[in-house]
Amino acid sequence: MSPTGKDRFAVLIDADDAQAAVCEELLAEIAKLGIASIKRAYGDWTTSNLTPWKEPLLHHGIQPIQQFRYTQGKNATDSALIIDAMDLLYAGNVEGFCLVSSDSDFTRLATRLRESGMRVHGFGEAKTPQPFVSACDSFLHTECLRREPDTPAVAKPSSKSPVVKKPPSKPPAETVTLVKPTKAQRQLRSHILNALNELPQTDGWTALSALGSYLKKKMPGFTPADHGASKLGGVIQQLEYLDKWQRPVKGGSVHLYVRKKARETAKAS
Structure with missing residues (x-):
């Protein structure tokens, strides 16, 4: 445990799979668990699809880890993240890991980290396969972190035009609808x-x-x-x-x- 008495976490983000739009809310959730002492995002930063990550990386001090795609269709990002996670495990500088991805390829990594006494918290979309979800101590769906759009203001009636009150209509007959549990x-x-x-x-x-x-x-x-x-x-x-x-x-x-x-x-x- 760190001198502050809070657990230290390594936050490892699969930027090829995670959404940059929820980065701020994601780190706020992690702050409730402990200290994000290590923050890294993995991906091929030469590609345009990771452009949305540029501002969150700079703003939150996340270290981008470059991983070229050596072969078309093969994701080398997963391997780089897993290797770094094992290095951090043996370095002994953290008490847990936050894995940010919806990829089931990290299931075995989460299991291995927990076998070594690490706390593992997963963050991914609702599409995340159940094996990866179950392999973590806790798992938060990132859809829950997305901010709701602002409700548009309702225009007030103009003071120049009179407001005509309609007589109350007869209430419709009450109907009972049985909703099947999800x-x-x-x-x-x-x-x-x-x-x-x-x-x-x-x-x-x-x-x-x-x-x-x-x-x-x-x-x-x-x-x-x-x-x-x-x-x-x-x-x-x-x-x-x-x-x-x-x-x-x-x-x-x-x-x-x-x-x-x-x-x-x-x-x-």
Whole structure:
């Protein structure tokens, strides 16, 4: 660990595969994990398709690593990144790695680094193959980092023209539409219910922190943003098959606890 008490990370970016547009948000996420003491981006910088990376490299102090394409159709960038990662592993100057790519070729690298006691956090697009996602301690889809476009301002009615109020129309008849849960929602439900069976409980309740650690191990690619929330607690509050208990603690804060609703317990028995 560094003298500051924070973990040091080597941020290795496959620039041929990653998007420069999310670089600032990406580094902000990494800053939550620790210190990005090494920042390198790999690619053939003689090609025009990497031009968007020029400004982020200069602004964030990322070192570009030149890797020529010796053979057409072969990606030498992957090999250069893997070799450097192993050199950094044996140098012993970092506590973890942040691998920025959607390429499954880095699956074995992530596994090897973790076998050596390194923490590995992956960052890639939603198209990233599951083996690479599962090989990392955590995996964040970069689509979650893209800024939402500014909402256009709504024009106010001119003071010169009178505003005519229309009488309220008769509300349409209420219809009920059954929405089938998505695959991601079904997977999350399965893991949460399994967790509540396996994790220690206090009077039948499971702490949100314990549930979060369980999900992190079972679903490395899980992010609350994929379920419409910024934090796990927000996701849990939306789930109708769980009871929630906010337990007050010293300092005026609260800890969230959850348990299966009675009907879920009855289904399992």
